[in-house]
Amino acid sequence: MADDPVDVLIIGAGAAGAAFAWSLAETRMNILCLEQGDWMNPADYPTAGLDWEQRAQTDFAFSPNTRQRPADYPVNDAESPIAISNFNAVGGGTILYAGHFPRMKPSDFRVRSLDGVADDWPLDYATLEPYWAENDRMMGVAGLAGDPAYPPKEPTLPPVPLGKLGETVARGFHDLGWHWWPSDSAIATRPTGDRAACINLGPCISGCAQGAKASTDLTYWPAAIRNGVRLETRCRVREITVRPDGLADGVVYYDADGVERRQRAEIVVLACNGVGTPRLLLNSRSPQFPDGLANRSGLVGRNLMFHPYGLVMGFFDEPLDGYQGPTGCGLMSHEFYETDLARGFVRGFSFELLRGFGPVTTALWGLASGRVPWGRDHHRRYGEVIDRMAGLIAICEDLPEEHNRVILDPELTDGHGIPAPKIEYRLSDNSRRMLDFGTARAQEALAAAGARSSFVDAPLRAAGWHLMGTARMGTDPARSVVNEWGRSHDVRNLFIIDGSIFVTAGAVNPTCTIQGLALYIADRMKKNLDHLLE
Amino acid sequence: MAKSPDAAPALDPAQQRLLATLLDELLPARPEVGLPGAGALGLADAVAAAAAEKPELFSVLEDGLARLATLAERHGAGSFVELAAATRRAALDELGAQAPGCLPVLCVLTYSAYYRDLRVLEALGHPPRPPYPLGYEVPPSDFALLDAVRRRAPFYRTR
Numbered sequence: 001m002a003d004d005p006v007d008v009l010i011i012g013a014g015a016a017g018a019a020f021a022w023s024l025a026e027t028r029m030n031i032l033c034l035e036q037g038d039w040m041n042p043a044d045y046p047t048a049g050l051d052w053e054q055r056a057q058t059d060f061a062f063s064p065n066t067r068q069r070p071a072d073y074p075v076n077d078a079e080s081p082i083a084i085s086n087f088n089a090v091g092g093g094t095i096l097y098a099g100h101f102p103r104m105k106p107s108d109f110r111v112r113s114l115d116g117v118a119d120d121w122p123l124d125y126a127t128l129e130p131y132w133a134e135n136d137r138m139m140g141v142a143g144l145a146g147d148p149a150y151p152p153k154e155p156t157l158p159p160v161p162l163g164k165l166g167e168t169v170a171r172g173f174h175d176l177g178w179h180w181w182p183s184d185s186a187i188a189t190r191p192t193g194d195r196a197a198c199i200n201l202g203p204c205i206s207g208c209a210q211g212a213k214a215s216t217d218l219t220y221w222p223a224a225i226r227n228g229v230r231l232e233t234r235c236r237v238r239e240i241t242v243r244p245d246g247l248a249d250g251v252v253y254y255d256a257d258g259v260e261r262r263q264r265a266e267i268v269v270l271a272c273n274g275v276g277t278p279r280l281l282l283n284s285r286s287p288q289f290p291d292g293l294a295n296r297s298g299l300v301g302r303n304l305m306f307h308p309y310g311l312v313m314g315f316f317d318e319p320l321d322g323y324q325g326p327t328g329c330g331l332m333s334h335e336f337y338e339t340d341l342a343r344g345f346v347r348g349f350s351f352e353l354l355r356g357f358g359p360v361t362t363a364l365w366g367l368a369s370g371r372v373p374w375g376r377d378h379h380r381r382y383g384e385v386i387d388r389m390a391g392l393i394a395i396c397e398d399l400p401e402e403h404n405r406v407i408l409d410p411e412l413t414d415g416h417g418i419p420a421p422k423i424e425y426r427l428s429d430n431s432r433r434m435l436d437f438g439t440a441r442a443q444e445a446l447a448a449a450g451a452r453s454s455f456v457d458a459p460l461r462a463a464g465w466h467l468m469g470t471a472r473m474g475t476d477p478a479r480s481v482v483n484e485w486g487r488s489h490d491v492r493n494l495f496i497i498d499g500s501i502f503v504t505a506g507a508v509n510p511t512c513t514i515q516g517l518a519l520y521i522a523d524r525m526k527k528n529l530d531h532l533l534e
Numbered sequence: 535m536a537k538s539p540d541a542a543p544a545l546d547p548a549q550q551r552l553l554a555t556l557l558d559e560l561l562p563a564r565p566e567v568g569l570p571g572a573g574a575l576g577l578a579d580a581v582a583a584a585a586a587e588k589p590e591l592f593s594v595l596e597d598g599l600a601r602l603a604t605l606a607e608r609h610g611a612g613s614f615v616e617l618a619a620a621t622r623r624a625a626l627d628e629l630g631a632q633a634p635g636c637l638p639v640l641c642v643l644t645y646s647a648y649y650r651d652l653r654v655l656e657a658l659g660h661p662p663r664p665p666y667p668l669g670y671e672v673p674p675s676d677f678a679l680l681d682a683v684r685r686r687a688p689f690y691r692t693r
């Protein structure tokens with residue numbers, strides 16, 4: 001019966017939920033995961049059709065507000081300069097992610113001690129190292145050992161090819177004497193387990209039809225399910241319920257037929273991402289928790305961090321490889337990662353290569369930017385840009401600020417009538433200065449690589465895909481929502497394992513750290529099973 | 535014939551001819567590189583069908599065509615199709631002034647149909663097929679250029 005209590009109930013089957021479920025499966029506990037989305041079929045992904053560029057703007061758009069699939073919930077981000085991007089399915093955001101897979105760095109965990117800003121994490125780089133390595137093995141990570149920007153680490157697969165485009169940009173970094181390195185990429189550059197090797201389809205960010213990109217529906221979930229975890233799809237959790245003594249006792253959810261159901265559980269684990277998790281906690285009000293579950297600190301939803309993205313596209317005279325090759329994976333640079341106050345801001349940013357646009361996107365972008373008019377001059381001007389663009393993105397570290405937050409929208413609801421999240425976010429002066437500096441350096445690098453001109457878009461509105469900080473971890477219950485291993489300070493059988501628990505954001509894509517943390521928390525739970533709730 | 539309430543909206547033959555001519559104005563041929571005009575390529579149906587997916591797009595299309603028909607009359611022609619090339623351009627500029635949102639919408643629909651057409655892809659030198667399942671060849675990289683970085687001392691911060 002669906003209502004039989006389970007030992008562990010995980011909510012959300014994305015990057016974190018999958019890794020956690022797989023790790024905990026070895027305990028042979030009764031583990032159930034409820035996911036509002038469905039399984040995806042890679043054969044249906046856009047690159048299998050000629051309309052692949054249109055579909056990337058419609059049923060595979062980054063924004064749930066544009067996509068409006070049955071699994072999506074709306075997000076009111078109208079007043080934020082950065083809009084929410086996500087995907088709701090088995091695999092979560094990893095269905096759309098670019099697969100750029102860098103680890104955070106030692107200094108990221110100690111920003112208060114080193115730079116006097118924000119807070120230190122209650123754990124450090126060395127603690128996470130074995131979990132990153134385990135995650136790399138499960139996901140399959142392409143890259144190259146020996147990067148002086150990092151403590152030693154061993155990618156599991158050969159790096160993705162740079163192509164002419166990447167080699168051109170690399171030469172720019174080389175000539176300036178700046179650090180660059182092939183990306184750590186969650187992409188199978190040779191056959192890996194059941195996954196075929198990457199064939200350079202291009203737009204990884206609308207799903208990998210080849211199945212070479214490590215989305216968790218292909219990596220962790222098959223293994224977790226083989227090991228006994230149950231995954232129920234199209235089940236949207238409305239709220240987490242509590243017993244009179246304040247412990248969580250399960251959830252109320254809507255099943256695939258829209259029927260309201262109850263699922264009881266000994267332990268509840270939240271993995272709904274940096275927006276979905278605070279939304280669910282804020283929607284779980286009770287007499288014991290009138291301000292939302294696990295929110296005695298008042299910090300649920302607060303300290304929302306993105307990575308503000310500064311995009312610079314350079315225009316070259318020579319044709320490059322266009323969109324062919326992994327979109328966001330190629331090379332990265334950590335030249336400006338660590339704090340140098342002479343630059344006018346604290347902390348730093350990384351660079352990531354962006355490959356070119358496809359034929360339709362080039363035309364539409366040209367239209368919107370005024371570079372490619374309609375009419376007689378169209379083809380000449382189109383010829384100047386098609387396959388001749390290469391991009392760099394400055395991924396900036398956002399610092400936590402309490403006024404940046406996820407709240408419940410007073411009016412907007414999802415298809416089940418559940419209050420939807422609203423984003424209140426302002427770009428800080430520090431982030432603005434970092435974006436300005438970063439985009440100027442990107443222009444320099446592209447010019448050194450031979451670009452004759454470039455354009456800048458910062459902050460890139462669509463880039464709200466790294467969602468962090470909204471249920472931060474820490475040792476002080478007044479200053480954090482969960483403890484140093486993801487357990488709620490207020491509700492001892494409630495755990496949070498997604499990007500919500502980040503204390504700071506670092507300046508790299510977060511998913512391998514989200515998963516490393518999920519594996520770490522699972523491990524701590526396994527080691528403490530006998531006195532988990534003490 | 536009365537349309538059933540569920541039928542997708544469609545253009546009549548005169549509107550179709552006008553649209554084909556308009557498409558050739560927006561995306562004209564460039565014979566020296568083998569690129570046909572969007573109208574000559576027969577994309578009018580595809581553009582009308584894409585517009586028909588959203589009532590607000592279709593009404594922009596219909597409104598634009600109606601305005602062009604009126605503008606053509608004002609320029610002394612029976613229809614936009616009959617106008618001389620230079621006058622067509624003038625009529626389009628007037629359309630742009632009257633209804634600023636119209637041409638951008640039509641361009642989006644036209645570009646989206648044009649640049650996924652197999653004949654256009656071929657003329658651009660792109661493989662005339664979707665990316666999957668064949669993918670593309672990107673040769674493995676020679677990372678010799680990394681030697682300078684490899685020689686650099688570790689520079690991540692710990693203190």
Ligand SMILES: Cc1cc2nc3c(=O)[nH]c(=O)nc-3n(C[C@H](O)[C@H](O)[C@H](O)COP(=O)(O)OP(=O)(O)OC[C@H]3O[C@@H](n4cnc5c(N)ncnc54)[C@H](O)[C@@H]3O)c2cc1C
Pocket residue numbers: 011012013014015016017034035036037062071085086087088089090091092093094096097098099100101205235236237238271272273274276277280328465466467497498499500509510511512514
């Ligand atoms: C276009 C794009 C590109 C990206 N590129 C990169 C990249 O290159 N590198 C990188 O590191 N990261 C990237 N990301 C971000 C990455 O996808 C996320 O960091 C990661 O998926 C977050 O993992 P998570 O488990 O916290 O949440 P998610 O993966 O978002 O999973 C949360 C899951 O919870 C489910 N859920 C939410 N609420 C409920 C509910 N009430 N009931 C039931 N289920 C619910 C959702 O449906 C979803 O499946 C990208 C994201 C996007 C959208």
